[in-house]
Amino acid sequence: MKSALSLARTSYTQVLKRPTLLPLKSLGYRGLHHQPALKDSSCNANNSPTSSNPPLSFPCIDKMESRTLELDSGPEPSYDNIVTGYEKFEYPHPFLLDHGGILPKIDIAYETWGTLNAKKDNAILIHTGLSASSHARSHAKNTKPGWWESFIGPSAHIDTNKFFVICTNALGGCYGSTGPSSIDPADGERYATRFPIITVFDMIRAQFKLLDHLGIDKLHASVGSSMGGMQSIAAAKLFPDRVKRLISISACARSHPYSIALRHTQRQVLMADPNWNKGFYYKGIPPHVGMKLAREIATISYRSGPEWELRFGRKRSNENQSPALCPDFLIETYLDHQGERFCLQYDPNSLLYISKAMDMFDMSRSESEKLQRQRQHNLPKIEQILKHRQQLERPDEEDARIMAEACRSIIGTQSALEGKQEEKNMSAKPAEDKKNRLTTLSSDPATQDLVEGMKGINMPTLVLGVQSDILFPVWQQKEIAECLRASGNNRVTYYELDAMFGHDTFLIDRVSVGGAIKGHLELLDDESV
Amino acid sequence: MKSALSLARTSYTQVLKRPTLLPLKSLGYRGLHHQPALKDSSCNANNSPTSSNPPLSFPCIDKMESRTLELDSGPEPSYDNIVTGYEKFEYPHPFLLDHGGILPKIDIAYETWGTLNAKKDNAILIHTGLSASSHARSHAKNTKPGWWESFIGPSAHIDTNKFFVICTNALGGCYGSTGPSSIDPADGERYATRFPIITVFDMIRAQFKLLDHLGIDKLHASVGSSMGGMQSIAAAKLFPDRVKRLISISACARSHPYSIALRHTQRQVLMADPNWNKGFYYKGIPPHVGMKLAREIATISYRSGPEWELRFGRKRSNENQSPALCPDFLIETYLDHQGERFCLQYDPNSLLYISKAMDMFDMSRSESEKLQRQRQHNLPKIEQILKHRQQLERPDEEDARIMAEACRSIIGTQSALEGKQEEKNMSAKPAEDKKNRLTTLSSDPATQDLVEGMKGINMPTLVLGVQSDILFPVWQQKEIAECLRASGNNRVTYYELDAMFGHDTFLIDRVSVGGAIKGHLELLDDESV
Structure with a gap:
């Protein structure tokens, strides 16, 4: 059962259920403006007693309403129960984010497969897509x-006989890593939309705190698809000396407006669900309707026309039923099912924050520099926090470690910044030779900015794209x-x-995607030069 | 001011405005589970007094809420005022629909340009897209x-010096033609979702009643884009002897699942708006939030990535503002604006019914035959209605005309049906010669079914597609x-x-689209053979 607050949040249910609980007549639908039936009421002969034709039914709306009622009386959905068996790394220090937010501490959930060798040089870090x-x-x-x-697995494309494979839940997620559904230590309440804006680079910094903890200095490879592919590139940029090989699948170097638009509509439908309640739904009914709709839109962006043409064609879910405004064609019941399966499996606020981080992803030099300036500006906050803490407590060993960590964090940032400055000096010279090497690349300033931003990523790199992907189209892979x-x-x-599976090909096409990964991971060092 | 009913429909507003009117604290957000601040509250130093970081703001949600409040106290939105100056053709007889519904009478709004010549052979019928x-x-x-x-216009691509141009609001629309927002003569109330399911073929039959009324036996051309292109093909199929030339732009011969999926999500977000109220919103607050969201999704399907890349790139609406979950990038404010502009301009139920008619559009022979069987099955209903009417009233001239019309309607259907039967006999023979002519066409049964269904459309035809269209992709034009x-x-x-404007190219690219239309309309008769 929910807290008293949830009662105030059931209005959506009440609105939805009205047509079911109260027949239209008793709602005054006819009563208010009722007029004597006109001559043409003869068309009524075989239909309902009040209208020319029978009213349509809306089982899809009734179903959403039932779920709202169930959720109102059922237990609070917990994302912790959905994924289990992971390890948790706790980083107990203030963690500065690119856009100025500070998390007092962070947890990173992770799982591993295979064995870390004595040299600790066989680790592969796998970055996930949005909601994985x-x-x-x-x-x-x-x-x-x-x-x-x-x-x-053993002898699989990412061979656990050879490699120590690590996968984390991204910062901002809800499967064990710190995200909007986590407790804010400041007041013991869930962050909700008091969670600060995060970037893909923030996710990488959090992952590398885990690698520090595991004693891994250098990855054999950074591997990711979709948002994971963005992360893979970001890792290579932030920590070029700690990534030996890079694999980016169905990702991009900067989000393009069409993909932003597709994510924008998902966020908008979610936020328009009254139960979202500006992010404060944890004690009430979760915005399951908004999540279902968001997932349906997402599914369209994840798959492809040719696949659905073959798989569903124009088949209807029930050929003998009259056409309906609720799901009717098989493609519709498929989307409906995808939405329903997902709507209580992932934290809605995590979807908002991580999807926004994807929109903001941009490897351009100007954007990196802007983020670096922000970090520099905000670093004093960390010092202030630590000082404040020292005032509250006796300085002891624990605090010293905090201070040391804070310094290390600052140094890490500074060195990245120095790298940037160096690039700036380089690009101040006319770069004629570079321009000559641009083949199909545009020479517009935005592309040049991106080229400058990608400097320093010099390890062997595999970029893989799928022609039927509309979310991360192949031109972005080529870019x-x-x-x-x-x-x-x-x-x-x-x-x-x-492949015809669109963006989701990386989850499906073992032979083509898996083969390319294996080939790149197992190249001999001298082959990859 | 609204009727009493609208009060019961304001729950959405109430939910949305709660965060504004009642601060979270007074909602018990902290009160319920408040715990003493933990050690880490030191991170609070520079932030809000209760959380580690300040809460995000949601101006986009506040804006929707304000509109709900305005709509609650403002006048009922009328679609009649949005478009004015059209003529109205009233067809005062029962009108049988493909899926068995019967409209007691129909109105068709239309406008004309140019002059009908003495031979009445220079008329061009223009079919619109979904919401035009x-x-x-x-x-x-x-x-x-x-x-x-x-x-x-005079000397324009569709030259009103030469042609008499007619454009109608589609059956099911809200700009003067009979649709869900029209009054059901049976009880004097708006149809709402008591409106029967309609098809593209129903729209064509309604248009041809108007042509009968205007005394136009044969069109110089049937011209349409998007849904209008479907209608154009449907007109040529239903009335092959009354269409001299056919133009279909960015349309299809049968809706493919990807386009159904895109329309499905629009319908779902609209129907999930509590103010939609299963279609009975005319006396309450219209589902402006659902309409706005549906239009944003539609806009994504109408435009293209390359266009937005050039037009918006990664520009933000305000470069100095912190990143936000509400519209932030310029592409987002553009979509937001498109949604807001549309959300009160078009009847939500019209969107549902017409979008569904587009999903169902299928020129395949099996589908046509199914619809014909349904019509035959339902024809007795019309007779029943007319008999019932005769029993109610003295048989007079008016009723005789009704009867005659009903017969004509029946005969029209029968002749189409006979045409089908003839085709059936033809296709019973092995059609080796036809198969040999299929070039890039698949030989699967669904494609063969479509080929059979397209038989009889033998007039000069222009098919035009746009490579950047994802809603009606070029493979469908080729099909x-x-x-x-x-x-x-x-x-x-x-x-x-x-062209790079995606599906909307037909509204924008005067030179390429207009030129092709003009060329086809003004071909000499002997050139077009």
Whole structure:
């Protein structure tokens, strides 16, 4: 049962259920403006007693209403129960974010497969898509299949006989890592939309705190698809000396407006659900309707026309039923089902924050510099916090460690900043030779800015795109590859697949996607030069 | 001010405005689970007094809430005022629909430009897209620019010095033609979702009643884009002897699942708005939030990535503002604006019914035959209605005319049906010669079914598609052209444009789209053979 607050949040249910509980007549639908039936009421002969034709029914609306009622009387949905068996790394220090927010502490949920070797140089970090957990593959503590189950394992494409594979739940997520549904230590309440804006770079900094904790200095590879592909590139940029190989699948170097538009509509439908309540729904009914709708839109952006043409064509869910405004064609019941399956499986606020982080992702030099300036501006806040703490407590060993950590955090940022400054000096000279190497790349300032921003990513890189992807179209994959080449990386491999599964191909096409990954991970060092 | 009923429908507003009117504290947000601040509250130093970071603001939610409040106290929105200056054709007889519904009478709003010649053979019928009115071009009675303003006029692409141009508001619409917002004569109330399901073929039958009324036996051309292109093909199929030339732009011969999915999500977000109230919102607050969201999704399907890349890129609406979950990038404020502009301009129920008619559009022979069987099955209803009327009233001249019309309607259907039967007999023979003519067309049964369904459309035809269109992709345009050719039409012209405006190119690209139309309309008769 919910708290008293939830009662105030049931209005949506009440509105929805009105037509069911109260017949239209008793609502005064006819009563208010009722007029004597006109001559043409003879058309009524075979229909309902009041209208020319019978009213349509809306089982899809009734179903949403039932779920609202169930949620009102059922237990609070917990995302912790959805994914289990992960490890949790607790970083107990203030964590500065790119846009000025500070998390007092962060948790990162992670799972591993395979064994870290003595040299600690066989680790592969897998970055996930928007809503995925750290459960990329099954293991003893959680035997459910993972989201990349068949790609990872002994002798699989990501071979756990050779590699120590790590996957985390992204910062901002809800499957064990700190996110909007976590408790704000400041007042013991969930963050909700008091959670600060995060970036893909913030996610990477959090992951590398975990790598520090595991004693891993250098990754054999950073691997990711979709948002994970953005993260993979971001990791190579922030920590170029700690990433030996880079794989980015169906991602981009900067989000383009069409993909922003697709995510924008998902956020808007979610936020328009009254139960979202500006993010403060944790004690009430979750915005399951908004989440369902958001997932349906997302599914359209994840799949492709040709696949659905083959899979669903124009089949209807029940050929004998009259056409309806509720789901009717098989493609509609499929989308409906996708939405329903997801609507209580993922924290709505996590969706908003992480989807926004994807929109903001931009490897351009100007954007990186802006974020660096912001970090510099906000660093004193961390010092202030630590000083404040010292005033509250006796300085002891624990506090010293905090201070040390804070310094390390500051130094890490400074060195990245120095790297930027160096680039700035370089680009002050006319870069004629670079321009000559741009092939299909545009020479407009925005592209040049991106080329400059990709500098320093010089490890062997695999970029893979899918021709039927509308969310991260192949021209964006080509852009990654060409910008890397133009910025000086001469070890870039670019594959374009003609698979028909759209953006989701990376989850499905074991042979083509898995094969490319394996090939790149297992290249001999001298082959990859 | 609204009726008493509207009070019961304000719950959405109440939910939305709660966060504004009642601060979270007074809602018990902290009160219920308040715990003493933990050690880490030191992170609070520079932030709000209760949380680690300040809460985000949501001006986009506040704005929707304000509109709800305004609508609650303002006058009922009327779609009649949005478009004015049209003529209205009243067909005062029962009108049988493909899926068995019967409209006691129908109105068709229309506008004309140019002059009908003495032979009455220079008429061009323009079919609109989903939500357009009959106002394709300005004229004395309505001087506002129309939706195809620059395409129609003296010496324009559709030359009113030569042609008599007619445009109608589609059956099911809200700009003067009978639709869900019209009054059901049976009880004097608006139809709402007591309106029966309609098809594109029903729209055509209604338009041809208008042509009968105008004394136009044969059109010089049937011209349409998007849904109008479907209608254009449907007109040529239902009335092959009354259409001399056919133009179909950015349409299809049958809706594919990806386009159904895009329309499905629009319908779902609209229907999920509590103010939609299963379609009975006319006396309450209209579902402006659902309409806004539906339009934003539609806009994504109407435009293209390359266009937005050039037009918006990654520009933000205010570069100095912190990133926000409400519209932030310029593409988001653009979508937001498109949604707001539309949300009170078009009847939500019209959107549902017409969008559904588009989903169902399928020129396949099996589908046509199914609809014909349904019509035959339902025809007795019309007779029953008329008999019932005779029993109620003295048989007079008026009733006789009704009877005659009903017969004519029946005969019209029968002849179409006979045509079908003839085709059936033809296709019973092995059609080896036809198969040989299929070039890039698939030989699967669904495609063969479509080829069979396109038979009889033998007039000179122009099919035009745009490569950046994701809603009606070029493969669907190619499908129309090739199915027509395979079904025996040897006068099919197929143009594929590389324009970057996506589906909306037909509204924008005067030179390429307008030029193709003009060329086809003004071909000499002997050139078009």
